[in-house]
Amino acid sequence: MNISEAAKLSGLSAKTIRYYESIDLISPPRRAANGYRRYGEADIASLCFLRQARQFGFSIDQCRLLLGLYKNPQRRSAEVHQLVSDKLEEVDAHIRELADTRELLANLVGACANDEDADCVIIDRLAGQKEQA
Amino acid sequence: MNISEAAKLSGLSAKTIRYYESIDLISPPRRAANGYRRYGEADIASLCFLRQARQFGFSIDQCRLLLGLYKNPQRRSAEVHQLVSDKLEEVDAHIRELADTRELLANLVGACANDEDADCVIIDRLAGQKEQA
DNA sequence: CTAAGCCTTACAGCAACAGGAAGGTCAAGA
DNA sequence: TCTTGACCTTCCTGTTGCTGTAAGGCTTAG
Numbered sequence A, B: 001m002n003i004s005e006a007a008k009l010s011g012l013s014a015k016t017i018r019y020y021e022s023i024d025l026i027s028p029p030r031r032a033a034n035g036y037r038r039y040g041e042a043d044i045a046s047l048c049f050l051r052q053a054r055q056f057g058f059s060i061d062q063c064r065l066l067l068g069l070y071k072n073p074q075r076r077s078a079e080v081h082q083l084v085s086d087k088l089e090e091v092d093a094h095i096r097e098l099a100d101t102r103e104l105l106a107n108l109v110g111a112c113a114n115d116e117d118a119d120c121v122i123i124d125r126l127a128g129q130k131e132q133a
Numbered sequence C: 001c002t003a004a005g006c007c008t009t010a011c012a013g014c015a016a017c018a019g020g021a022a023g024g025t026c027a028a029g030a
Numbered sequence D: 001t002c003t004t005g006a007c008c009t010t011c012c013t014g015t016t017g018c019t020g021t022a023a024g025g026c027t028t029a030g
Helices: A003-010 A014-022 A039-056 A060-071 A077-111 A121-126 B003-010 B013-021 B040-056 B060-071 B078-110 B119-128
Strands: none
Touching: A003 A014, A003 A039, A003 B078, A039 B119, A060 A077, A060 B013, A060 B119, A077 A121, A077 B060, A077 B078, A077 B119, A121 B040, A121 B060, A121 B078, B003 B013, B003 B040, B040 B060, B060 B078, B078 B119
């Protein structure tokens, strides 16, 4: 099948598929006589795998590792488990960071007069000099 | 003062300060006879303001607006309030998204045998075809 | 005189694509 | 047969917010 059908089946865009090929994330597919890319079932499976992994938040490099494990029948599930728990920690850290930011913002929102005056606690706080902490 | 002292006082890097100038986020400072940038107190205040705003998660474009309000004595605090509540919603949305991802990952981690076997529920789930939902 | 430590500009690169230009190909209809 | 539209190809640019590096000039101490 051509790239647009591969895109439809995998849920990725044709652009993305070509991009994945350009960075050697997937192997180059066969080409038809006219130069068009031809994809088979195994290709589609890899593309679906990648779409899922990306949706789970894995970076391209992490996807590279996961795809390697996916294609390797000699893998140990412990390796996969390790990758995924690392990712989980990563996401947790990110959430904690955002939660902190969220609290700071909520404080600002609560402190602002929200009226027609020029006085603004938010501006004042943002203007605070660098703390020596 | 030269750029490196401005950097120290503001908490930004010299690179970042030059970058902010290049994208017209801050106005170009005066220059000494030798071509070096010279910064004054008002410049430092703007730079500190920007560092704080960035730490609060505001994008460069949002910082542009905030800085405009900061420098405008005719501002209405309601405008500032609006910008910050929008940002708060943005961050909340991001957190919700990450929380969803986190749950999915936690599920995977829990379901994996985590042993020397090649069988791996994680791989199986990631390999699932595109759902028609 | 030279070496360190500032400063300058300008270009390349990161992630993960999306958009668009310029052109080749293919199938269907008038 | 010609044309139209929908495919396909490659290549280049832009996104965000910088950081790194190169290649060179200024300044001050030894």
